[in-house]
Amino acid sequence: MGRQQGNGSKPARLLALLATSAIATPIISPASWDVGSLFLSKTAPNNTSSRCKVYPGDQNWPSDEAWANLNKLVDNRLLDRPEPLASVCYNGPLYDAEECVKVTAHWNESYSHFDNAVEMMSPVAQGMTCLPPNIFDSSNCTRGGFPMYVINATKPEHVQMGVNFARNTGVRLVVKNTGHDFLGKSGGKDALSIWTRYFKDIEYIEEYVDAKTGYSGPAFKAGVGVQAFEIYKAAHEKGHSVVGGEGETVGIFGGYIQGGGHSPLTSLYGTGADQVLSMEVVTADGDYVTANSTSNTELFWAMRGGGGSTFGIATSVTVKAHPDFPTTASRFSFTSEKVGNETFWAAIRDYVDYFIPNADAGTYAYWTLIPNVWTGIFSFGMSPFFAPNKTLEETQALLQPWLTRLEELGINVNPNITHFNSYYEAWRSSFPLETVGKINATTASRMFPRCNFETKEKRDELFQNLRQSSENNRVQVHFNIKAVDPANSDNAVNPAWRENILFAQQAVRWNPNGTAAETLKARQEFQRGDMQRWRDISPGAGSYLAEADRLEPNFGQAFWGDKYPRLLEIKAKLDPHDVFFATTSVGSERWKVESVDGLPNENGKLCRVEN
Template sequence: MSIILCSAVALLAAAAPLVSAQTLVVDQSTIEANSTTVAPAAEAVPADTTAADIDYFGAETVQLTDSVLANLTELNLSNISLFGFSDNATLSKRALPTSCKVFPGDLLWPIPVVWKIFNLLVGGALIETTPLAAPCYNDHPQVRNDAMCSYVTNNFVNNSFMHADDPTSVMWPLYQGLTCMPTTDPTQKCTLGAFPSYVVKATTVAQIQLAVNFARNANLRLVVKNTGHDFNGKSAGAGALSIWTHALKDLKYIANYQQGSYNGPAIKAGSGVQAFELYDYANKLGVTVVGGEGKSVGVTGGYLLGGGHSPLSGLYGMAADQVLSMEVVTPDGRFITASDSVNPDLFWGLRGGGGSTFGVVTSVTIKAFPKMISSVATFSFSSGNGVSSDNFWAGVRAYFDYFITFTDKGAYEYFQIMSTGPDTFTFGMAPFFAPNMTQAQLQTLITPWLSTLSNLGIQVTPQYFSYDNFYDAWNNHFPLESVGLPTIKTASRLFPKSNWATESSLNTTFDAIKSVVLDGSTILSFNIAVAKNSGENNSVNPAWRNTCLHAIQGAFWSTNATQAEVQAASKKITFDWMQRWRDASPGAGAYMSEADILEPNFQQAFYGSNYDRLYALKQKYDPTGLLYTPTGVGSENWYITGQVDAIPTQNGRLCPISFKSRFPKRAIRA
């Protein structure tokens, strides 16, 4: 049976009158368009038609193909179907004269029947966005629900799983615009702000292909969400269509995987798999894999695509270094494999060039390593109770003396430094993580530092833990992330090992970090290095290859702060505190997923010497700029309208910089 959308539907001409809005022509007969006759617009690709070295998950065998489209695009129109693949590099004919992305309320914004047909084509997977906190408000179409509002409110800053499991919630809401936050005043307004207008809950490749094609051909803004962890809210976008990959949870163990020079065990993981799921799966198989520190992080999403630092980086390198093969839907809507032997340029760019940049990844095959023992130590110390602030800082400075020693052994330390009052400070080690070390080896490693602390009058009694596997050590000692804070802005810096080469350069580094704590910042940091044997033929920021310290700082303001106060705090962290760190580490960089959205020269800071090559790759695979993320490759070609100085959000229309330069005085309604 062939299926042809009736020309009266006029999907490609949203402004045209609709004569019979939901009919199909099937074998010369007109029938109603519904979930039985249309959905899904996909076909199962038989296993024997796939390449011999590609092992698709079930979700990946359900694809949008040319034969499917042949039954959907026979319309009385000369231009391409809204759902067809791209066959050239020109912008959509539906683009506004300004070339800004089509926005809700525009003449060319798809009319309701088009969204309904799209929903039919994706098998009912389309979700109209309801913000997570909407049940707290009277004015939102969703009926107010006090019990749900209470749950969201109580979990908003301490339950990252709640945000990950929501189609549109972002874990760092400042850049969404804070438009629908939990509230005790239900008479306030809940608006979408930078939440996307619609979401496709992807369970098949075909649904992703249809969303990519629809967004490209209709000139819609397109965003991708896995969990929403990125510090800069890259999965947000006003008026956007979003692809939610969270449900792609397949996992498969391959005992003997061959790709290039690699021959050994591997795990293939869907792009929705989170760290706790991947680590647990690997542990039950008696192997170890490289993934994130955070429990709810989506390992094969933006985390890995941005490089991905790990508690195992000191032994095996970055998460991106472990990738053997990837399946991806590219901006032209095609589903392809990328590896050393197939599409190697894309393979290079995907491994470190950032998420939502070159395509939508559906699965990744990564190396698996032998099961290993792990040891952990946790402790803290503070000024006060006989410990002067000078001795406190001397104890922290003594820790810096051992950074190279610790990372040379493969250790990964997660620590915090903060002010707790006037001239009082605290240091927390939670945890000192020692993969592939016995407890005795860990104690021997840190005893010299602890002895220095004792000589300073700082008595520390660590708690030690030992495990026969990585998973239990990780699961028991890394905390669930605090997220959702609307009163914080963060920034970070990768400090190179060369800063530890001399006493003078180390003192400069330490003084720069200490100075911002004295000014009111809180420091959350990782003593981390990347193993030299990990292989570097990918686009991971080269700064990672020389890093000894990944330091994150935060600026805070009160819940009732004025816009001017928030702007001042934002500028303070970017142009004062962070500048001290940049001055102390010239030519270094920052980790793009945990960084300042206002980072000056982000191209150098986040991508280093790889940027020019990445930019050329972006023009090759995404010439129309379908995939945009703040600070992503090529993002300098776009801007968001209606922005407030120093408080960038995604709550506005996405427009090309070329329009702003051509029509600087012309207003664009945000």
């Protein structure tokens, strides 16, 4: 996991000064540092005139003594160069052939990664520098896009210390929870990382009252490290449910909620961000504040949908609790192998006709289209059609028109429609376990609004574009869902969610052994081709910032629509020195990761974009 730093030897008086949220005069060079001055006044970091963040080998890189004192301030929870999982597979002091076999066998499972201090579940964004050799042979294990130091935070004070240290030294700061992120936002080469995984408290509040918004009812206050499987179980035990993702290991109170967050319950209650009643946050100034409807309201607005690692670091979030109700789910699949491609596509076209009524009924359909270029066979998978608060009969009534049409086309499926006594049981039984990202693919997304489905002509147009993507060998993942706009939901969530009927993803794949130039060309052509087709038929719509491509053009409009200008203003006000940065985050156009291979990943220095 990594080495804990030694205790250091600074006097208690200096340590007390370091522990304040006030910070010091800009630092000239490490040689002149009074360690206590790192945290004594709120001024600009010492690299405001430098082009890049501060890195090892730079004159202003913190001394070993400075890191040791930071370690003391965070209760000896600073990890020095934590090792990635696959380091046991390469020659060196950590080599362990038996452990490498275990790591390799479970590499694609999310459960094998989120407990590691640096692992990202997007190896492409990391830089592909340390994977098991039989998955991708990088010849040796280098740190690539992994951070150099990690604060294994368990208290808000630990987060404050990390923010203050990064701001006043100019070291790049990143935030990691569980490592789930398509774009690799939880990593950064040679950065200081704040790992929030162990903020695990869960508190049930029987009656939470917010006089300003008018909400009065049950709520849960949870640490940002609480994962979906933990909060769903806790809510179920109290007779409730909460809005969270379908993926069981995602830390839903961190980047998920801050990015908006779609859910199996979104067609009933809205996005994850719409549920937030209060947040406890460490700001770029190192202050620990409560953000809610009456306190720090700009921060509260921005952090509900404005994206993680941008405005502050949340340590806990309070969300609305909803009833736990019976739920019905269905899983089935079919291919073009026996019926032929034209019949297969006729079945998909028929399904498109039901997207509006199914979403309006409060359901959540998670389905896939998988092409096989070697056989020419196309596959459809429903995994699942999820109907919260619906009886078996109600769900059958929703599905039956399309199932009847499938039968008429000669497509035989077993819909396996199953009724569960609770949302929790249905969720636990119905969704596939999320996996670690592929080494030769990246995903882009588009939200198709209701207007894309209101006429036969528009439905035909959308269907033809989906088919074209499959015939171009794009794996597709789709969510037939709408994001209702609950009362008092004014927040930074992308307005495109409010009109969405189909949240669609497609992936570009490339030769993993190709050159960097070949990979970049494939990714750029994908954006100019298949993704541009999707954008062209949904003008003014958007994309989902948590499941997107780092090359998404005009990402501000795509991820936030007309809310982006306000978010930029709040970013400039709350974090004028860009202590917080994540790729494609608000204000990130001022910076660029200069990767060593020229590809969009975290394996390089973070530097200002020169005009």
